[in-house]
Amino acid sequence: MAARLSRPPRLDASIALGGLAGGLVLWGFGLGLREAADPMVLFAGRWALLVPLVVISGCELLRRTAPRTALLIGTAALAADTVTQGSIATIVMYTDLAYAAVVYGTPATARRLPKITGVVTVAAIVIPYAVLRVPEALLIGLVVAAVSFGPASTGLIVRNHRDAAEAARLRAEQTALLAEMDRTQAVNQERARMARELHDVVANHLSAIAIHSTAALSLDEPRTSHEALTVIRENSVQGLSEMRRLIGILRDGGDEREPAAVPTLDGLAALVEGARANGLDVVLDSEPCSVPAPVELAAYRIVQESLTNALKHAGPGRVTVRLRCADGVLDVRVTSPHGGRGAPRVPGSGAGLVGMRERTELLGGTFEAGPDEGPDGTGGSHRLDRTDPPDGPHGPDGTVWTVRATLPVTDTESAPGDA
Structure with missing residues (x-):
């Protein structure tokens, strides 16, 4: 089964319909670029100029989905338009196709098209002037530049700005990602530091409490039980003091009048005396x-x-x-x-x-x-x-x-x- 053609974007459809409608209005009023008696007009009938107009309007539907194909077909339609009475709507839509081919086309097309249109513009200036030897011949090159080289150059400028903006956006996202990674790493390091500090502060006292409480429960000697309970009480008080100190460090600022002392x-x-007591x-x-x-x-x-x-x-x-x-x-x-x-x-x-x-x-x-x-x-x-x-x-x-x-x-x- 053949692949279904993708629906053109709404903006492209609007441009195609607008260009076609404008061309039909001009055609209805009999407005053309050349008179029927002009030597360049090979097809003088009023209906002849509608063919390039309709074709190039259809190319506008492909300006983003297939910009290179649209430009090639549009170039053929523009060439056909030159042998009729011509329509300004056809020329305007062709300039949009040249612009879209650079903006939405491949990077190779974006690089080559301004160069190609520049060479065509120079040829359109030099060759007619060399043949006709009249200053008016230079106008041909100016028209070609306005129709092809100008839109292509404008498209290249827009594309460069768009690529620069996309690169800046990617750099911003990467910077945000790196900042998040740094924040996560800092949080993990702080958690590890807090875990080490909490373990070292509490483990010693709780181990002594566990050992001496076991001795107090297993020995039926009042003196031994009293000594064990004394050690348990001392370690409980010291453990609570250390916990208060650690909690004071973790709070925002803590009590500035009574800074927490760091063990030395x-x-x-x-x-060592505490270990001996244990x-x-x-x-x-x-x-x-x-x-x-x-x-x-x-x-x-x-x-x-x-x-x-x-x-x-x-x-x-x-x-x-x-x-x-x-x-x-x-x-x-x-x-x-x-x-x-x-x-x-x-x-x-x-x-x-x-x-x-x-x-x-x-x-x-x-x-x-x-x-x-x-x-x-x-x-x-x-x-x-x-x-x-x-x-x-x-x-x-x-x-x-x-x-x-x-x-x-x-x-x-x-x-x-x-x-």
Whole structure:
């Protein structure tokens, strides 16, 4: 089955009907471009000029759907019109076909048609003048220019402006899309930062509460239950305080009279004391070191999360926290006994190690965590330089769990950390 012809746009149909109606009005009044006695008029009958008029009116229906075909047929109709008395309506509609061929045609047609009509215009100026040798012959070239070259050039200008506007629209859409992608990425990064901060702030206190509440429920000793409830209360109060601080940060501006304090390395002693109160045997080995605020916060959170993991997973024994600053990096290392317990006292989600690694990588550092067999530290999945004393925090099978982060302390002011 042959494909159905597409219906011409309403504007094109209006142009075709308007041109045909105008030509018929002129024909009805007997108005033509040439007299019947003109030597160029080969078909002097009044009905002859209607044929080119009707044909070129039909071409107007194709001015957008098939502009090149419409121009070719319209050119033949215009040539036929020159051997009749002629109609101004035919010429006007032909100029519209030349304009539409450039505006709605292919890019190749838009490039070539103004050049072709320009060459035809020059030929229409030079050849008649060379043959006739009279100034009036130049008028032929001017008419050809007005009928062909002028509309084609106008169409090229309009098309260039339209293409420029379309390119600007596409650039605006791309810019909006990139801005939306940047906004989405910023939101995701902020969510990840908030998730890390919330996990590190709350996990330590909730783990201690869970462990000590289990002890209080399982042991029927008033003194032990009282000590466990005391620890639970202290961790509850501290957890609520940290939550208030975090909520204050998330609010717009918060309370400007009481800005939220950012944890620093000076608070490690209090952090270790809290871990000891929760039942860990912790030793802090830290040297005074001045580091940028992002590094200081990351180191504090790494130690805090490591102590939380030790509270939940480590076996009995000593936990060592060691900080050294040398060669432009801050070395944070936390070791705890590994093994000796069939299951952790509190289930973990695994987000702690992910958060510590993310904090380290945001500052351009390196992070390692894993079992470290033997006092020489040469076994296990990670080879770590051992600095613990011979009586260090070894598990029953001689292994320790080591968390190590190296954080650069230079050129971190502009790092995308958690400042």
